[in-house]
Amino acid sequence: MPQHIPLKDPGGEARLFITRILFSVLLVLALLGVILARYYDLQINDYEIYRTQSDRNRVQLQPLPPKRGLIYDRNGVLLADNRPSHILSIVRERVEDLDATLAELQALLPISESDLENFQQKLQRRRPYEAVPLRFRLTEEERALLAVNRHRMPGVTVDAQLVRHYPHGPLFSHAVGYVGRINEQEAQSLDERDYRGTFHVGKVGVEKFYEDLLHGEVGYQNVETNAHGRVLRVLERFDPVPGADITLHLDFELQQTALEALGEQRGAVVAIDPWTGGVLALVSTPGFDTNLFVNGISSADYQALRNSPDVPLFNRAIQGQYPPGSTVKPMMAMAGLQAGLVTPETTVPDPGWYSLPGDSRRYRDWILKIRGTGHAPRVDMHMAVAESCDVYFYDLARRLTIDRMHEYLSGYGLGKRTQVDTTNERPGVLPSTRWKRDAMNQPWYPGETLSAGIGQGYMLATPMQLAAATSVLATRGQWRTPRLLRSVAGQELPNEPVETLSAPPAYWEAVHESMRAVVHSARGTARKIGEGIRYEMASKTGTSQVIGIAQNAIYVEADVAERHRNHGLFIAFAPYEAPTIAVAVIVENGGGASAASPIARAVLDAWLVDDPEPVDGVAEEQTDG
């Protein structure tokens, strides 16, 4: 020890320690001052801010989804209602291992790929502690299974919600459309506030078109929750405003009649009340069960629908564009009268074919292959419509020219969307020289005018357009936009005519008279369906070619594959004197108009006759051009 004494200076060391300790105390005080200042800042200066924030934390605004409006037919038959459905949801924040929980759930109950996909997408957009739906429509058994196992899976919840249901399955699939789960794209375009808590949105048809009416307004409740989202009590509540119940013009029985009459055939029926524009029937076959789509269709079901050669998802009534064929002849006749090119008495020679001046090419009349000659040596308008003479209209079309044809036929709504209140409607084609230049960058050829004159060639129309055009004929020129919606919450919606084709009554009478003869005359092309009929109708048959027939070839039905057979069309309004219904029917590959006319008769009977007799649906051998 003594040898260390010179090296050490105990007094100096003591002073050193005291200095260092003093410095430490000052440092501690300074740093505690910083801490205190921070807490003072948070607790005293910003108290209000954090107090509010803590309240906002504790009090959660919960959306209360509105009840979707119901859809009725004109007689109060329920077409779309809501049924309680149990939904399996997951609160991400409460789940420790999401993958493990999902695997466990999958072992308990079926969860499809699309369920998972939907879930993962929603997971990205959720708010903290928001329940994200995974599986909809749990069965009783599945709910029981979950109830037993849920204690092992924190964050998994089962809630009941009202979900869309379509009681009539395929019957209204194309008329009403359906709702489905909101997808990524829709989520971005929908009002985020309004759709909080709503899982479904109208995807197609009336359900989509009237989404705003049907959806209603979201409600909210202020609830006190813990951080796990568990509701402890409700502090305040704003009830949601349910969506409006809507009534459509559709008639359940008419719809059913049309569907049954079409049977296994692919086709469409559209019936319209000509004085209101109300769509009484809208059928496209085959249909499909819309309920499949509500909660996410399985990929097997979807592939089956997608890959079916009958394309059931395709709404033929408004998307199917067919050459209207001879159904344009009454409109052509009116155009001829209006343009002053013909009178009801004007006659045209009919050898069974027609050729343009200075051109040897022969344009055949459909009668040629049956009789080997024309309808008669000379044909007037009445006969031309009743017997569907092509030569008469070849001549008329040539003299009218394509552009004036376009002008007159536009008045019937051809070539543009009818603006019927549903989705995915297509416009068809009403050709003109300008249309051909724009669409195909080609000049118009005179021969094409002849084809157009009998509704062939470029001309295309949807059954909805044909039904609307027939309404214009029935009302003597009044155009009304076809409407599916009849009333909202009991409030009727008027539908005034927006355009009027003005023509002397005599013209209309002449055309109507010729259309009456289609069924009610000995040589009418649809005389067969006139058997036992208790009312009179004005109508027109039509056949449209699916494949081009070579110039000199003759179409023989039996030789042509089913898919290449001609489409059968039929338009009609009835009763003749005071029409209350206009109808358009198309039967794809039906062979000819005789496939379509009995269907129209069945629909008209259902509408007009209290106790309709069954109609002989056997097709007549006779077809028209």
Place this chain on the structure above:
Amino acid sequence: MGDYVRQLQLPGESSDFSRRQPLALRLHLDLPLLLLLALLTGFGLFVLYSASGQKMPALIRQGQYFLLAYCVMFAAAQIDLKRYQRWSPWFYLLGVLLLVGVIFFGVGAKGAQRWLSVGGFRFQPSEILKLVMPLTVAWYLSSRALPPRFKYVLACLLLVALPSVLILLQPDLGTALLIAASGLFVLFMAGIGWAYIVGAFVLACLSAWPVWMYVLKDYQKQRILTLLNPESDKLGAGWNIIQSKTAIGSGGWEGKGWLNGTQSQLDFLPESHTDFIIAVLAEEFGMRGVLVLIALYLLIVLRGFWIAVNAKSNFGCMVAGSITLTFFVYIFVNMGMVAGLLPVVGVPLPLVSAGGTSVVTLMAGFGVLMAVATSDSGRR
């Protein structure tokens, strides 16, 4: 030289018992410090009951930890300072060996190996170093003239660096920094020149960039970024800080009342019974409660410095100063991080946060402090 000192001191030591001394001194307890610790741990249990969701089992568990910790403290207080001085290099060696062992045989979770498992019992060797580090540096300097000469300072830095680097490799940045600090505090107490201190400070600032680029892991960078802008990640890393600031701020001056804190009782506050417990206290007891806690801490720290100043040996003084300063670092870092002043590192609020390890280590430190206080080894 150690033996020499012991021989000199032993007779005096025995004579103490023959003399009439206060009971506390004979039990090697520092009464003021003991009283303050009792108040702090009592208050802590009160807050913990609320923070743990009013669960009695959690409270009983923490009570058991405290019981154990007080026993360890009492035992640590009985050991003579000379023995600490003599044993510390051996414990240091043992600690370093165990840390090397951790690198090769360690077990852990989430990418960090921090534990050694011996016969099913898991422990963190780094905990040993928390106490051994200041003792060892103090042992090294106690036989040398103070302030230490440059080469001794260098040797001390090596002593500090070896275990710190080993812990950094686990990786456990927070603990490595705390242990390094406890060693450096001894150097500070030993009176190294201000030039060293300022130089080290400048060096630390300069090395910030390479450390950010090459040393810090992504999650550590994230914590620092979150501190700068908690709103950037409201649900992830930022959630804790936003919720704890909300809890503290919404407590105001008076607080929402015991067991009435909505942030903590409704589970918005994460880690409410461990690292973030100060937020529960601040929410339920308000600024008043925070002041009481800070006052308690300040008194403990001041008592620790008082013991250091009055230590009868350089060794005792340096050890007491370092333990006290380290204790304060815990307080500052924890209160700072919960209030959003510092990045979130895993530092508990000393003697209040739930958990056994930190409580036992801290109380062992206070035991050493009491040994210093009641040691009669004279300054040489």
